[in-house]
Amino acid sequence: MQTSTPPSRRPALCLPHCREPAHPVADATAAVAAAVFHGRSTLSLCAVRLVAARLLGALTLLVLGGLAQAADRLQRMPNVLVILTDNQGAWTLGCYGNPDIRTPNIDRLAAEGILFEQAYACNPVCSPNRATLLTGLMPSQHGVHSYLVSGRLQIGPQARSTLAAFRSLGEILKEHGYVCGLVGKWHLGANLTPQEGFDDYWVTMPHGHTSTFYGAEVIEGGKIRREPGYLTDFWTDHAVRFLKQVAGGGRPFFLLLAYNGPYGLGRHLLRPARNRHARYYADKRLLSFPRRPPHPWLYNNREYLNNIQAIRRVAAETSGVDDGVGRVLATLEELRLRDRTVVVYLADQGWVGGQGGFWGMGDHTRPFTLRDGMLRIPMIWSQPGRIPPARRCGELVSIYDVPVTILDYCGLGQAWRDNRARPGRSLRSLLEGRADAGGHDAVYMEYQHVRAVRTRRWKYVYRYPSGPHELYDVSRDPDESQNLWDRLPKKRQALHEQLLRFFARYAEPRYDLWHGGSSQSRLLK
Ligand SMILES: [Ca+2]
Numbered sequence: 001m002q003t004s005t006p007p008s009r010r011p012a013l014c015l016p017h018c019r020e021p022a023h024p025v026a027d028a029t030a031a032v033a034a035a036v037f038h039g040r041s042t043l044s045l046c047a048v049r050l051v052a053a054r055l056l057g058a059l060t061l062l063v064l065g066g067l068a069q070a071a072d073r074l075q076r077m078p079n080v081l082v083i084l085t086d087n088q089g090a091w092t093l094g095c096y097g098n099p100d101i102r103t104p105n106i107d108r109l110a111a112e113g114i115l116f117e118q119a120y121a122c123n124p125v126c127s128p129n130r131a132t133l134l135t136g137l138m139p140s141q142h143g144v145h146s147y148l149v150s151g152r153l154q155i156g157p158q159a160r161s162t163l164a165a166f167r168s169l170g171e172i173l174k175e176h177g178y179v180c181g182l183v184g185k186w187h188l189g190a191n192l193t194p195q196e197g198f199d200d201y202w203v204t205m206p207h208g209h210t211s212t213f214y215g216a217e218v219i220e221g222g223k224i225r226r227e228p229g230y231l232t233d234f235w236t237d238h239a240v241r242f243l244k245q246v247a248g249g250g251r252p253f254f255l256l257l258a259y260n261g262p263y264g265l266g267r268h269l270l271r272p273a274r275n276r277h278a279r280y281y282a283d284k285r286l287l288s289f290p291r292r293p294p295h296p297w298l299y300n301n302r303e304y305l306n307n308i309q310a311i312r313r314v315a316a317e318t319s320g321v322d323d324g325v326g327r328v329l330a331t332l333e334e335l336r337l338r339d340r341t342v343v344v345y346l347a348d349q350g351w352v353g354g355q356g357g358f359w360g361m362g363d364h365t366r367p368f369t370l371r372d373g374m375l376r377i378p379m380i381w382s383q384p385g386r387i388p389p390a391r392r393c394g395e396l397v398s399i400y401d402v403p404v405t406i407l408d409y410c411g412l413g414q415a416w417r418d419n420r421a422r423p424g425r426s427l428r429s430l431l432e433g434r435a436d437a438g439g440h441d442a443v444y445m446e447y448q449h450v451r452a453v454r455t456r457r458w459k460y461v462y463r464y465p466s467g468p469h470e471l472y473d474v475s476r477d478p479d480e481s482q483n484l485w486d487r488l489p490k491k492r493q494a495l496h497e498q499l500l501r502f503f504a505r506y507a508e509p510r511y512d513l514w515h516g517g518s519s520q521s522r523l524l525k
Pocket of ligand 1: 086087125126127348349
Protein backbone atom coordinates (compact mmCIF):
# COMPACT_ATOMS: atom_id res chain seq x y z
CA MET A 1 0.00 0.00 0.00
CA GLN A 2 1.33 3.34 -0.95
CA THR A 3 1.75 6.09 1.54
CA SER A 4 2.08 9.66 0.57
CA THR A 5 4.33 12.26 2.01
CA PRO A 6 3.05 15.79 2.49
CA PRO A 7 4.23 18.07 -0.32
CA SER A 8 6.42 20.10 1.96
CA ARG A 9 8.36 17.03 3.06
CA ARG A 10 8.47 15.41 -0.36
CA PRO A 11 12.10 14.92 -1.27
CA ALA A 12 13.25 17.17 -4.03
CA LEU A 13 14.20 15.27 -7.09
CA CYS A 14 17.41 16.80 -8.20
CA LEU A 15 16.50 17.15 -11.83
CA PRO A 16 18.34 20.11 -13.16
CA HIS A 17 16.54 21.81 -15.98
CA CYS A 18 19.06 24.18 -17.33
CA ARG A 19 22.15 22.21 -18.08
CA GLU A 20 23.09 19.54 -20.54
CA PRO A 21 23.75 16.37 -18.62
CA ALA A 22 27.38 15.43 -18.73
CA HIS A 23 26.38 11.76 -18.66
CA PRO A 24 22.75 11.52 -19.63
CA VAL A 25 22.16 7.95 -18.55
CA ALA A 26 24.03 8.37 -15.28
CA ASP A 27 21.99 11.51 -14.69
CA ALA A 28 18.62 9.84 -15.21
CA THR A 29 19.68 6.79 -13.24
CA ALA A 30 20.74 9.01 -10.38
CA ALA A 31 17.33 10.70 -10.48
CA VAL A 32 15.52 7.38 -10.22
CA ALA A 33 17.80 6.22 -7.44
CA ALA A 34 17.26 9.45 -5.56
CA ALA A 35 13.48 9.13 -5.90
CA VAL A 36 13.47 5.55 -4.70
CA PHE A 37 15.82 6.22 -1.84
CA HIS A 38 14.07 9.30 -0.56
CA GLY A 39 10.52 8.50 -1.44
CA ARG A 40 10.49 4.94 -0.18
CA SER A 41 8.60 3.95 -3.33
CA THR A 42 6.57 7.11 -3.41
CA LEU A 43 7.45 8.50 -6.80
CA SER A 44 4.93 11.08 -7.78
CA LEU A 45 3.46 11.00 -11.27
CA CYS A 46 5.35 14.17 -12.02
CA ALA A 47 8.61 12.63 -10.96
CA VAL A 48 7.95 9.52 -13.01
CA ARG A 49 7.23 11.69 -16.04
CA LEU A 50 10.37 13.67 -15.48
CA VAL A 51 12.45 10.55 -15.11
CA ALA A 52 10.91 8.94 -18.18
CA ALA A 53 11.49 12.08 -20.21
CA ARG A 54 15.05 12.24 -19.00
CA LEU A 55 15.63 8.58 -19.83
CA LEU A 56 14.17 8.98 -23.29
CA GLY A 57 16.30 12.06 -23.86
CA ALA A 58 19.33 10.23 -22.58
CA LEU A 59 18.75 7.27 -24.87
CA THR A 60 18.20 9.52 -27.86
CA LEU A 61 21.41 11.36 -27.08
CA LEU A 62 23.22 8.06 -26.68
CA VAL A 63 21.95 6.72 -29.98
CA LEU A 64 22.70 9.97 -31.79
CA GLY A 65 26.06 10.23 -30.04
CA GLY A 66 26.85 6.65 -30.94
CA LEU A 67 25.86 7.22 -34.54
CA ALA A 68 27.92 10.40 -34.71
CA GLN A 69 30.87 8.60 -33.16
CA ALA A 70 30.53 5.71 -35.58
CA ALA A 71 30.26 8.10 -38.53
CA ASP A 72 33.29 9.97 -37.24
CA ARG A 73 35.21 6.71 -36.82
CA LEU A 74 34.30 5.63 -40.36
CA GLN A 75 35.36 9.03 -41.68
CA ARG A 76 38.76 8.64 -40.09
CA MET A 77 39.42 5.08 -41.32
CA PRO A 78 41.68 5.07 -44.37
CA ASN A 79 40.40 3.93 -47.73
CA VAL A 80 42.33 0.93 -49.02
CA LEU A 81 43.18 0.50 -52.68
CA VAL A 82 45.17 -2.64 -53.46
CA ILE A 83 46.43 -2.78 -57.05
CA LEU A 84 47.45 -6.36 -57.71
CA THR A 85 49.09 -7.33 -61.02
CA ASP A 86 49.38 -10.78 -62.50
CA ASN A 87 52.81 -12.39 -62.93
CA GLN A 88 55.04 -9.39 -62.54
CA GLY A 89 58.67 -9.48 -61.53
CA ALA A 90 59.82 -6.44 -59.56
CA TRP A 91 62.65 -6.06 -62.08
CA THR A 92 60.21 -5.03 -64.86
CA LEU A 93 59.46 -1.63 -63.27
CA GLY A 94 61.40 1.60 -63.67
CA CYS A 95 61.36 2.27 -59.93
CA TYR A 96 63.03 -1.13 -59.40
CA GLY A 97 65.77 -0.19 -61.83
CA ASN A 98 64.44 -1.34 -65.18
CA PRO A 99 65.93 0.96 -67.84
CA ASP A 100 63.74 -0.18 -70.75
CA ILE A 101 60.12 -0.41 -69.69
CA ARG A 102 58.16 2.78 -69.22
CA THR A 103 56.23 2.84 -65.93
CA PRO A 104 56.07 6.55 -65.00
CA ASN A 105 52.90 6.28 -62.91
CA ILE A 106 54.06 3.35 -60.80
CA ASP A 107 57.41 5.14 -60.40
CA ARG A 108 55.57 8.24 -59.20
CA LEU A 109 53.58 6.16 -56.73
CA ALA A 110 56.88 4.82 -55.38
CA ALA A 111 58.25 8.36 -55.11
CA GLU A 112 55.18 9.32 -53.10
CA GLY A 113 55.59 6.45 -50.66
CA ILE A 114 57.77 3.53 -49.65
CA LEU A 115 59.15 0.86 -51.97
CA PHE A 116 60.18 -2.54 -50.61
CA GLU A 117 63.25 -3.79 -52.43
CA GLN A 118 63.10 -7.31 -50.97
CA ALA A 119 59.43 -8.32 -51.08
CA TYR A 120 58.55 -11.94 -51.78
CA ALA A 121 55.51 -13.95 -52.72
CA CYS A 122 55.02 -17.20 -50.78
CA ASN A 123 54.35 -19.33 -53.87
CA PRO A 124 55.35 -19.10 -57.55
CA VAL A 125 51.81 -19.32 -59.02
CA CYS A 126 48.59 -17.37 -58.89
CA SER A 127 45.72 -18.56 -56.68
CA PRO A 128 47.83 -19.53 -53.64
CA ASN A 129 49.19 -15.98 -53.26
CA ARG A 130 45.76 -14.46 -53.79
CA ALA A 131 44.46 -16.65 -50.97
CA THR A 132 47.41 -15.58 -48.81
CA LEU A 133 46.90 -11.91 -49.63
CA LEU A 134 43.34 -12.12 -48.31
CA THR A 135 43.80 -14.49 -45.35
CA GLY A 136 47.39 -13.97 -44.19
CA LEU A 137 47.81 -17.76 -44.23
CA MET A 138 50.40 -19.95 -45.98
CA PRO A 139 49.25 -22.35 -48.72
CA SER A 140 49.73 -25.23 -46.28
CA GLN A 141 47.24 -23.45 -44.03
CA HIS A 142 44.55 -22.38 -46.52
CA GLY A 143 45.08 -25.38 -48.77
CA VAL A 144 45.25 -23.57 -52.11
CA HIS A 145 48.51 -25.15 -53.22
CA SER A 146 48.24 -24.44 -56.94
CA TYR A 147 46.24 -22.32 -59.35
CA LEU A 148 42.62 -23.25 -59.93
CA VAL A 149 42.07 -24.87 -63.31
CA SER A 150 39.28 -23.65 -65.61
CA GLY A 151 35.71 -24.66 -64.81
CA ARG A 152 35.47 -26.88 -61.77
CA LEU A 153 35.76 -24.65 -58.66
CA GLN A 154 35.47 -21.44 -60.67
CA ILE A 155 32.31 -21.80 -62.76
CA GLY A 156 29.60 -24.45 -62.86
CA PRO A 157 27.87 -26.83 -60.47
CA GLN A 158 30.98 -27.58 -58.37
CA ALA A 159 31.97 -23.93 -58.03
CA ARG A 160 32.81 -22.76 -54.53
CA SER A 161 35.03 -20.19 -52.85
CA THR A 162 38.27 -21.73 -51.64
CA LEU A 163 38.27 -19.13 -48.84
CA ALA A 164 34.82 -20.03 -47.49
CA ALA A 165 36.27 -21.61 -44.34
CA PHE A 166 38.58 -18.68 -43.56
CA ARG A 167 38.32 -15.13 -42.29
CA SER A 168 39.50 -12.82 -45.05
CA LEU A 169 40.31 -9.18 -45.59
CA GLY A 170 37.21 -8.22 -47.57
CA GLU A 171 34.95 -9.93 -45.08
CA ILE A 172 36.55 -8.20 -42.09
CA LEU A 173 36.66 -4.74 -43.65
CA LYS A 174 33.05 -5.16 -44.71
CA GLU A 175 32.09 -6.00 -41.12
CA HIS A 176 33.73 -2.77 -40.01
CA GLY A 177 31.76 -0.56 -42.36
CA TYR A 178 33.86 -0.59 -45.52
CA VAL A 179 32.35 -0.56 -49.00
CA CYS A 180 34.19 -3.45 -50.67
CA GLY A 181 34.73 -4.06 -54.36
CA LEU A 182 36.64 -6.47 -56.57
CA VAL A 183 37.57 -5.39 -60.06
CA GLY A 184 39.67 -7.81 -62.10
CA LYS A 185 40.97 -11.30 -61.64
CA TRP A 186 39.63 -13.31 -58.69
CA HIS A 187 40.76 -16.89 -59.37
CA LEU A 188 39.72 -18.19 -55.95
CA GLY A 189 36.51 -19.95 -56.88
CA ALA A 190 32.78 -19.26 -57.39
CA ASN A 191 33.64 -16.40 -59.72
CA LEU A 192 30.10 -15.71 -60.91
CA THR A 193 28.85 -14.16 -57.67
CA PRO A 194 30.46 -11.82 -55.13
CA GLN A 195 32.63 -13.59 -52.54
CA GLU A 196 34.38 -12.79 -49.28
CA GLY A 197 32.74 -9.45 -48.52
CA PHE A 198 33.24 -7.96 -51.99
CA ASP A 199 29.52 -7.67 -52.51
CA ASP A 200 29.32 -3.94 -53.20
CA TYR A 201 31.05 -4.25 -56.56
CA TRP A 202 32.08 -7.41 -58.38
CA VAL A 203 33.46 -7.46 -61.90
CA THR A 204 35.78 -10.31 -62.76
CA MET A 205 36.52 -13.06 -65.27
CA PRO A 206 35.26 -16.63 -65.45
CA HIS A 207 38.70 -18.24 -65.46
CA GLY A 208 42.20 -17.57 -64.22
CA HIS A 209 44.28 -17.76 -67.36
CA THR A 210 44.57 -15.04 -69.96
CA SER A 211 44.68 -16.05 -73.60
CA THR A 212 43.92 -12.62 -75.01
CA PHE A 213 43.51 -9.01 -73.85
CA TYR A 214 40.88 -8.33 -76.58
CA GLY A 215 37.54 -10.08 -76.87
CA ALA A 216 38.07 -11.86 -73.56
CA GLU A 217 35.28 -13.25 -71.39
CA VAL A 218 34.34 -11.17 -68.36
CA ILE A 219 31.73 -11.39 -65.60
CA GLU A 220 29.70 -8.25 -65.17
CA GLY A 221 26.35 -8.07 -63.37
CA GLY A 222 26.54 -11.80 -62.67
CA LYS A 223 26.68 -12.69 -66.37
CA ILE A 224 29.45 -13.86 -68.64
CA ARG A 225 29.98 -11.88 -71.80
CA ARG A 226 32.76 -11.03 -74.20
CA GLU A 227 34.45 -7.67 -73.80
CA PRO A 228 35.63 -6.36 -77.17
CA GLY A 229 37.87 -3.62 -75.74
CA TYR A 230 41.32 -3.77 -74.17
CA LEU A 231 40.91 -5.70 -70.93
CA THR A 232 43.42 -3.62 -68.98
CA ASP A 233 41.41 -0.47 -69.80
CA PHE A 234 38.18 -2.30 -68.98
CA TRP A 235 39.34 -2.94 -65.39
CA THR A 236 40.55 0.65 -65.07
CA ASP A 237 37.18 1.97 -66.29
CA HIS A 238 35.43 -0.10 -63.62
CA ALA A 239 37.84 1.01 -60.89
CA VAL A 240 37.17 4.65 -61.81
CA ARG A 241 33.42 3.99 -61.75
CA PHE A 242 33.69 2.34 -58.33
CA LEU A 243 35.64 5.29 -56.91
CA LYS A 244 33.10 7.78 -58.26
CA GLN A 245 30.26 5.77 -56.75
CA VAL A 246 31.77 5.57 -53.28
CA ALA A 247 33.18 9.11 -53.08
CA GLY A 248 31.28 11.26 -50.59
CA GLY A 249 29.25 8.33 -49.29
CA GLY A 250 30.65 8.72 -45.75
CA ARG A 251 32.04 5.21 -45.65
CA PRO A 252 35.61 4.09 -46.28
CA PHE A 253 36.25 1.72 -49.19
CA PHE A 254 38.38 -1.29 -49.94
CA LEU A 255 38.97 -1.83 -53.65
CA LEU A 256 40.95 -4.80 -54.88
CA LEU A 257 41.93 -3.82 -58.42
CA ALA A 258 43.43 -7.04 -59.74
CA TYR A 259 44.74 -6.52 -63.26
CA ASN A 260 45.27 -9.70 -65.25
CA GLY A 261 48.21 -7.98 -66.95
CA PRO A 262 51.05 -7.97 -67.72
CA TYR A 263 50.77 -11.79 -67.51
CA GLY A 264 53.71 -12.71 -69.76
CA LEU A 265 52.47 -16.18 -70.73
CA GLY A 266 50.59 -17.82 -73.60
CA ARG A 267 50.42 -17.81 -77.37
CA HIS A 268 49.23 -14.20 -77.53
CA LEU A 269 52.81 -13.21 -76.71
CA LEU A 270 53.64 -14.11 -80.28
CA ARG A 271 51.22 -11.47 -81.58
CA PRO A 272 52.15 -7.79 -81.52
CA ALA A 273 50.75 -5.59 -78.77
CA ARG A 274 47.79 -3.39 -79.74
CA ASN A 275 47.83 -0.83 -76.97
CA ARG A 276 49.23 2.70 -77.24
CA HIS A 277 52.72 1.53 -76.29
CA ALA A 278 53.11 -0.97 -79.13
CA ARG A 279 54.68 1.50 -81.52
CA TYR A 280 57.19 2.76 -78.96
CA TYR A 281 58.52 -0.72 -78.24
CA ALA A 282 58.42 -1.91 -81.86
CA ASP A 283 62.11 -1.15 -82.47
CA LYS A 284 63.50 -1.49 -78.94
CA ARG A 285 65.95 -4.23 -78.01
CA LEU A 286 64.94 -4.35 -74.34
CA LEU A 287 68.17 -5.78 -73.03
CA SER A 288 66.89 -5.84 -69.46
CA PHE A 289 65.44 -9.21 -70.52
CA PRO A 290 68.60 -11.35 -70.25
CA ARG A 291 69.31 -13.40 -73.38
CA ARG A 292 70.29 -16.86 -72.20
CA PRO A 293 70.17 -20.41 -73.50
CA PRO A 294 67.26 -22.28 -71.92
CA HIS A 295 67.96 -23.84 -68.53
CA PRO A 296 67.65 -27.64 -68.75
CA TRP A 297 64.76 -27.45 -66.26
CA LEU A 298 62.71 -25.03 -68.41
CA TYR A 299 59.74 -27.16 -69.47
CA ASN A 300 57.22 -24.67 -70.93
CA ASN A 301 57.65 -21.33 -72.67
CA ARG A 302 60.80 -22.12 -74.61
CA GLU A 303 59.27 -20.40 -77.64
CA TYR A 304 59.14 -17.07 -75.75
CA LEU A 305 62.64 -17.14 -74.31
CA ASN A 306 64.96 -14.79 -76.26
CA ASN A 307 62.04 -13.99 -78.57
CA ILE A 308 61.96 -10.23 -79.20
CA GLN A 309 58.28 -10.37 -80.15
CA ALA A 310 57.32 -11.84 -76.78
CA ILE A 311 59.69 -9.50 -74.94
CA ARG A 312 58.16 -6.42 -76.59
CA ARG A 313 54.68 -7.70 -75.85
CA VAL A 314 55.44 -8.04 -72.14
CA ALA A 315 56.92 -4.52 -72.08
CA ALA A 316 53.82 -3.07 -73.76
CA GLU A 317 51.42 -4.88 -71.42
CA THR A 318 53.44 -3.63 -68.42
CA SER A 319 53.13 -0.05 -69.65
CA GLY A 320 49.43 -0.67 -70.28
CA VAL A 321 48.93 -1.51 -66.60
CA ASP A 322 50.95 1.59 -65.73
CA ASP A 323 48.47 3.72 -67.70
CA GLY A 324 45.69 2.24 -65.55
CA VAL A 325 47.54 3.06 -62.35
CA GLY A 326 47.92 6.63 -63.60
CA ARG A 327 44.20 7.00 -64.29
CA VAL A 328 43.18 5.53 -60.96
CA LEU A 329 45.56 7.84 -59.05
CA ALA A 330 44.28 10.83 -61.04
CA THR A 331 40.72 9.84 -60.15
CA LEU A 332 41.59 9.67 -56.44
CA GLU A 333 43.07 13.16 -56.71
CA GLU A 334 40.08 14.50 -58.63
CA LEU A 335 37.72 13.14 -55.99
CA ARG A 336 39.94 14.53 -53.18
CA LEU A 337 40.43 11.02 -51.85
CA ARG A 338 44.17 10.69 -52.36
CA ASP A 339 45.22 11.79 -48.84
CA ARG A 340 42.64 9.51 -47.27
CA THR A 341 43.59 6.43 -49.28
CA VAL A 342 46.44 4.03 -48.75
CA VAL A 343 47.47 2.66 -52.14
CA VAL A 344 49.29 -0.66 -52.15
CA TYR A 345 50.84 -1.84 -55.40
CA LEU A 346 52.05 -5.43 -55.68
CA ALA A 347 51.99 -8.54 -57.85
CA ASP A 348 50.55 -11.94 -56.96
CA GLN A 349 53.96 -13.45 -57.66
CA GLY A 350 57.11 -12.68 -59.59
CA TRP A 351 57.96 -13.63 -63.14
CA VAL A 352 61.18 -14.04 -65.09
CA GLY A 353 61.89 -13.19 -68.72
CA GLY A 354 65.26 -14.77 -69.39
CA GLN A 355 66.96 -14.71 -65.97
CA GLY A 356 68.93 -17.91 -65.51
CA GLY A 357 67.50 -19.23 -68.80
CA PHE A 358 63.92 -19.35 -67.49
CA TRP A 359 60.70 -17.75 -68.73
CA GLY A 360 57.61 -17.64 -66.53
CA MET A 361 57.10 -19.13 -63.10
CA GLY A 362 57.72 -22.16 -60.93
CA ASP A 363 55.09 -24.35 -62.58
CA HIS A 364 56.77 -24.00 -65.99
CA THR A 365 59.81 -26.00 -64.96
CA ARG A 366 60.48 -29.66 -64.18
CA PRO A 367 61.17 -30.08 -61.42
CA PHE A 368 59.04 -27.20 -60.08
CA THR A 369 61.14 -24.29 -58.94
CA LEU A 370 61.16 -21.44 -56.45
CA ARG A 371 63.66 -19.22 -58.30
CA ASP A 372 64.13 -15.81 -56.73
CA GLY A 373 62.85 -13.87 -59.74
CA MET A 374 59.63 -15.90 -59.74
CA LEU A 375 59.01 -14.91 -56.12
CA ARG A 376 60.31 -11.37 -55.93
CA ILE A 377 57.41 -8.97 -56.29
CA PRO A 378 57.06 -5.23 -56.46
CA MET A 379 55.58 -3.82 -53.25
CA ILE A 380 54.83 -0.12 -52.84
CA TRP A 381 52.72 1.63 -50.18
CA SER A 382 51.64 5.24 -50.40
CA GLN A 383 49.38 7.58 -48.48
CA PRO A 384 50.46 11.23 -48.60
CA GLY A 385 50.44 12.77 -45.13
CA ARG A 386 50.70 9.46 -43.32
CA ILE A 387 53.43 7.52 -45.15
CA PRO A 388 56.53 9.70 -45.67
CA PRO A 389 57.52 9.93 -49.36
CA ALA A 390 60.54 8.78 -51.35
CA ARG A 391 61.79 5.91 -49.21
CA ARG A 392 63.25 2.58 -50.23
CA CYS A 393 63.29 -0.19 -47.68
CA GLY A 394 65.65 -3.18 -47.85
CA GLU A 395 63.86 -5.20 -45.17
CA LEU A 396 62.86 -8.73 -46.06
CA VAL A 397 59.06 -8.81 -46.30
CA SER A 398 56.44 -11.14 -47.71
CA ILE A 399 53.03 -11.06 -49.28
CA TYR A 400 51.78 -12.63 -46.03
CA ASP A 401 52.64 -9.38 -44.24
CA VAL A 402 50.24 -7.40 -46.43
CA PRO A 403 46.83 -8.32 -44.93
CA VAL A 404 48.20 -8.14 -41.39
CA THR A 405 49.58 -4.68 -42.15
CA ILE A 406 46.37 -3.45 -43.80
CA LEU A 407 44.22 -4.38 -40.81
CA ASP A 408 46.69 -2.85 -38.36
CA TYR A 409 46.91 0.28 -40.51
CA CYS A 410 43.10 0.57 -40.35
CA GLY A 411 43.15 0.15 -36.57
CA LEU A 412 41.71 -3.36 -36.85
CA GLY A 413 44.76 -5.40 -35.88
CA GLN A 414 42.71 -7.62 -33.58
CA ALA A 415 39.92 -8.22 -36.05
CA TRP A 416 40.97 -11.66 -37.35
CA ARG A 417 39.44 -13.35 -34.26
CA ASP A 418 40.03 -16.88 -35.57
CA ASN A 419 42.89 -18.14 -33.36
CA ARG A 420 45.03 -18.99 -36.37
CA ALA A 421 48.77 -18.44 -36.24
CA ARG A 422 49.86 -16.09 -39.02
CA PRO A 423 53.43 -15.82 -40.25
CA GLY A 424 53.01 -12.17 -41.28
CA ARG A 425 53.82 -9.13 -39.22
CA SER A 426 52.57 -5.60 -39.45
CA LEU A 427 54.80 -3.21 -41.38
CA ARG A 428 52.84 -0.23 -40.11
CA SER A 429 55.63 1.44 -38.14
CA LEU A 430 57.96 0.99 -41.11
CA LEU A 431 55.36 2.57 -43.39
CA GLU A 432 54.74 5.48 -41.06
CA GLY A 433 58.46 6.16 -40.67
CA ARG A 434 58.50 5.33 -36.96
CA ALA A 435 60.95 2.45 -37.40
CA ASP A 436 63.76 1.46 -39.72
CA ALA A 437 63.54 -2.26 -39.07
CA GLY A 438 60.59 -4.58 -38.74
CA GLY A 439 60.95 -7.06 -41.58
CA HIS A 440 61.90 -10.71 -41.22
CA ASP A 441 65.21 -12.52 -40.86
CA ALA A 442 63.81 -15.05 -43.31
CA VAL A 443 60.80 -15.47 -45.56
CA TYR A 444 59.28 -18.80 -46.56
CA MET A 445 57.73 -20.13 -49.70
CA GLU A 446 56.25 -23.35 -50.97
CA TYR A 447 54.89 -24.87 -54.14
CA GLN A 448 53.18 -28.18 -53.56
CA HIS A 449 55.98 -30.48 -52.32
CA VAL A 450 58.78 -27.92 -52.75
CA ARG A 451 59.54 -25.62 -49.82
CA ALA A 452 62.15 -22.92 -49.39
CA VAL A 453 63.56 -20.48 -46.91
CA ARG A 454 65.13 -17.23 -48.13
CA THR A 455 67.35 -15.19 -45.79
CA ARG A 456 69.33 -12.10 -46.79
CA ARG A 457 72.21 -14.28 -47.81
CA TRP A 458 70.93 -17.80 -48.39
CA LYS A 459 68.30 -19.58 -50.37
CA TYR A 460 67.53 -23.16 -49.41
CA VAL A 461 65.11 -25.27 -51.48
CA TYR A 462 63.98 -28.74 -50.45
CA ARG A 463 61.93 -31.04 -52.67
CA TYR A 464 60.03 -33.63 -50.70
CA PRO A 465 60.81 -36.46 -50.62
CA SER A 466 63.75 -37.06 -52.90
CA GLY A 467 65.08 -33.81 -54.33
CA PRO A 468 66.92 -32.44 -56.13
CA HIS A 469 67.65 -29.94 -53.35
CA GLU A 470 69.35 -26.57 -53.69
CA LEU A 471 71.41 -24.13 -51.66
CA TYR A 472 72.59 -20.78 -52.99
CA ASP A 473 74.49 -17.85 -51.60
CA VAL A 474 72.11 -15.36 -53.24
CA SER A 475 74.12 -12.40 -51.97
CA ARG A 476 76.90 -13.41 -54.38
CA ASP A 477 74.96 -15.52 -56.83
CA PRO A 478 71.60 -13.80 -57.47
CA ASP A 479 71.05 -15.92 -60.58
CA GLU A 480 71.18 -19.10 -58.46
CA SER A 481 73.71 -20.74 -60.74
CA GLN A 482 76.05 -22.37 -58.17
CA ASN A 483 74.26 -25.02 -56.16
CA LEU A 484 76.20 -25.35 -52.89
CA TRP A 485 74.11 -28.22 -51.52
CA ASP A 486 76.99 -30.71 -51.57
CA ARG A 487 79.61 -28.26 -50.43
CA LEU A 488 78.03 -26.73 -47.31
CA PRO A 489 76.43 -29.56 -45.30
CA LYS A 490 76.37 -27.61 -42.02
CA LYS A 491 74.72 -24.58 -43.57
CA ARG A 492 72.13 -26.70 -45.34
CA GLN A 493 71.39 -28.62 -42.14
CA ALA A 494 70.81 -25.39 -40.21
CA LEU A 495 68.52 -24.02 -42.91
CA HIS A 496 66.69 -27.33 -43.15
CA GLU A 497 65.91 -27.22 -39.45
CA GLN A 498 64.78 -23.62 -39.78
CA LEU A 499 62.46 -24.65 -42.62
CA LEU A 500 61.03 -27.55 -40.60
CA ARG A 501 60.41 -25.31 -37.58
CA PHE A 502 58.47 -22.81 -39.65
CA PHE A 503 56.16 -25.37 -41.23
CA ALA A 504 55.76 -27.27 -37.96
CA ARG A 505 54.44 -24.05 -36.50
CA TYR A 506 52.16 -22.99 -39.32
CA ALA A 507 51.12 -25.91 -41.54
CA GLU A 508 47.69 -27.33 -40.77
CA PRO A 509 47.69 -31.14 -40.88
CA ARG A 510 44.78 -31.14 -43.32
CA TYR A 511 46.81 -29.25 -45.94
CA ASP A 512 50.34 -30.23 -45.01
CA LEU A 513 51.54 -32.02 -48.15
CA TRP A 514 54.72 -33.26 -46.48
CA HIS A 515 52.66 -35.16 -43.93
CA GLY A 516 49.85 -36.67 -45.93
CA GLY A 517 47.68 -33.55 -46.23
CA SER A 518 45.68 -32.65 -49.32
CA SER A 519 45.02 -29.63 -51.50
CA GLN A 520 41.94 -27.58 -52.33
CA SER A 521 43.21 -27.12 -55.87
CA ARG A 522 44.31 -29.89 -58.22
CA LEU A 523 47.97 -30.75 -57.72
CA LEU A 524 50.16 -30.44 -60.79
CA LYS A 525 52.68 -33.07 -61.74
CA1 LIG B 1 49.57 -14.90 -61.36
